[in-house]
Amino acid sequence: MGPIIISGLVSGSLYALVAAGLSLVWGALGVFNFAHGALLMMGAYIAWTVASSSALGAGIAAGVVASVVFMAIAGVVLYFLLVRPWIGKPGAELSVIMTTIAGGIFIENLFLTIYGGRLKVLDQIVVGTIHVAGTAIQYQDLLAILLAPALLGGLALLLTHNKTGLAVRAVAQNPDAARLVGISVERIYIVTFAVSAVLAGVSGVMLGGLFNLIPSMGADPLLRAFIVVVFGGLGSLTGTIVGAYVVGMIEAFSSFYIGIYWTPVVLFVVLIVILTVRPTGLMGQAT
Amino acid sequence: MRFQVDNLVAGYGRIEVVHGVSIEAPEGGRIGLFGPNGHGKTTLLRAISGLIDRRSGAIRLGDLDLTNASSARMVEEGVIHVPQGSALFPRMTVLEALTLGAYAGRAWSQRRRSLDKVLTIFPRLAERRSQRCSTLSGGERQMAAIGAGLMGCPRLLMLDEPTLGLAPHIRGELAQAIQAIAETGVSLLTVDQDIEMLFVLCQRLYLIEQGRVTLEVADRSEVRHQEVLKRYFGSAA
Numbered sequence: 001m002g003p004i005i006i007s008g009l010v011s012g013s014l015y016a017l018v019a020a021g022l023s024l025v026w027g028a029l030g031v032f033n034f035a036h037g038a039l040l041m042m043g044a045y046i047a048w049t050v051a052s053s054s055a056l057g058a059g060i061a062a063g064v065v066a067s068v069v070f071m072a073i074a075g076v077v078l079y080f081l082l083v084r085p086w087i088g089k090p091g092a093e094l095s096v097i098m099t100t101i102a103g104g105i106f107i108e109n110l111f112l113t114i115y116g117g118r119l120k121v122l123d124q125i126v127v128g129t130i131h132v133a134g135t136a137i138q139y140q141d142l143l144a145i146l147l148a149p150a151l152l153g154g155l156a157l158l159l160t161h162n163k164t165g166l167a168v169r170a171v172a173q174n175p176d177a178a179r180l181v182g183i184s185v186e187r188i189y190i191v192t193f194a195v196s197a198v199l200a201g202v203s204g205v206m207l208g209g210l211f212n213l214i215p216s217m218g219a220d221p222l223l224r225a226f227i228v229v230v231f232g233g234l235g236s237l238t239g240t241i242v243g244a245y246v247v248g249m250i251e252a253f254s255s256f257y258i259g260i261y262w263t264p265v266v267l268f269v270v271l272i273v274i275l276t277v278r279p280t281g282l283m284g285q286a287t
Numbered sequence: 288m289r290f291q292v293d294n295l296v297a298g299y300g301r302i303e304v305v306h307g308v309s310i311e312a313p314e315g316g317r318i319g320l321f322g323p324n325g326h327g328k329t330t331l332l333r334a335i336s337g338l339i340d341r342r343s344g345a346i347r348l349g350d351l352d353l354t355n356a357s358s359a360r361m362v363e364e365g366v367i368h369v370p371q372g373s374a375l376f377p378r379m380t381v382l383e384a385l386t387l388g389a390y391a392g393r394a395w396s397q398r399r400r401s402l403d404k405v406l407t408i409f410p411r412l413a414e415r416r417s418q419r420c421s422t423l424s425g426g427e428r429q430m431a432a433i434g435a436g437l438m439g440c441p442r443l444l445m446l447d448e449p450t451l452g453l454a455p456h457i458r459g460e461l462a463q464a465i466q467a468i469a470e471t472g473v474s475l476l477t478v479d480q481d482i483e484m485l486f487v488l489c490q491r492l493y494l495i496e497q498g499r500v501t502l503e504v505a506d507r508s509e510v511r512h513q514e515v516l517k518r519y520f521g522s523a524a
Contacts, residue, residue: 160383163395166390167390174373174376176370177370177373177374178376180338181362181387182358
């Protein structure tokens, strides 16, 4: 039982990190960023480039810092290139799906061209194993389990107690009213994209420490994160986080007791049942 | 500080709704706009506050030229628009929404003092402070919206139909609160269907029809009052 719960918690934490970025952008801008998976991959590769002894060799700590800084900038650039030209125009949701899918494919292939398709190994941020109640846990797994709640808890605090955080929620809930209290909606969009991209990058670094790096590594987490956001309820960050852990746990238990090949089936059956009963997701609210 | 709108033209997309409206309020003055629905009163307010583009004309507050000011700049300068039937921020608490009212410029550093003021004017908001905005009644919502406007330290407060759809006793309560706000020296621009209220509150009224000012009432003598009512209801009936 122990290892299953640990595995569920690790996946849940990673899904929560990836999906939170997606959810934040959906909440504030009302668009889905399908380049989020490519951003995740980018974060992992930037960390690898700075950290790995076969590249710059500056160590994993420097790699993480570089990745965070780079991702904040990348998020803003992505916003201006792929999202901003369509915001406020009719059909923005659909246009942005197209532009971000295209952007994601472009980024993925750009990295494939630069780095090649061979697997790369990113150093784990922490190395070693700890035994808790008879269950062996890798430090990297433990880090994921602790980091996600810490980061997302911090994010939740910012959203409720920080001036800019309050403004992000204001823009998400009523853009016109937000403008009328003097919030520059454009500035909030930029901040939101930067934060979302940093979350993607951090998820990439964590994933990179657990698995290997390939340019297509973002595709599966993106799909999972998309499911999590819909499942948790569009526009609810709490719903997204709860949804991530529920999905992680379902996967872990189903992989063990039912089998890995049936897990997607189990997952989708649960999702379909829940969305039938609650079409707005676990914590979504009809608007 | 005198507020002046000169020959303002605005609309949505290709459709022009406001065709050159000029209005003005002296410092601490109270003006009212009335007229049939769908004739551009709200659009005028949205153009003044910068929610939609102004095509031509001028907006001045004292010596400041705000003709091309963004919505954020308008709020910073104290021109604050409380929109019609505002749901404010449905999933935020009343306290959070009021705090956000003080988002812009110098208002932020004074938010605690402003909050005390708002809760004195609207004691019901103090009772509801930890409730979500979406759970408020219509009257309370309006109070929260006006309260958020006051949190921004307004020099000119623009109220769009503050008493729309409210029960008479709440309407009276709001009218009193608006009167109290006016007495603090804030200039007021009020749009409302309740002409009786506007007559009590305002020194000058503008009738807006078809996106134009078709009548300006500067003194409130009874004769003109009758004339306005006749004209207003005469054209509607």
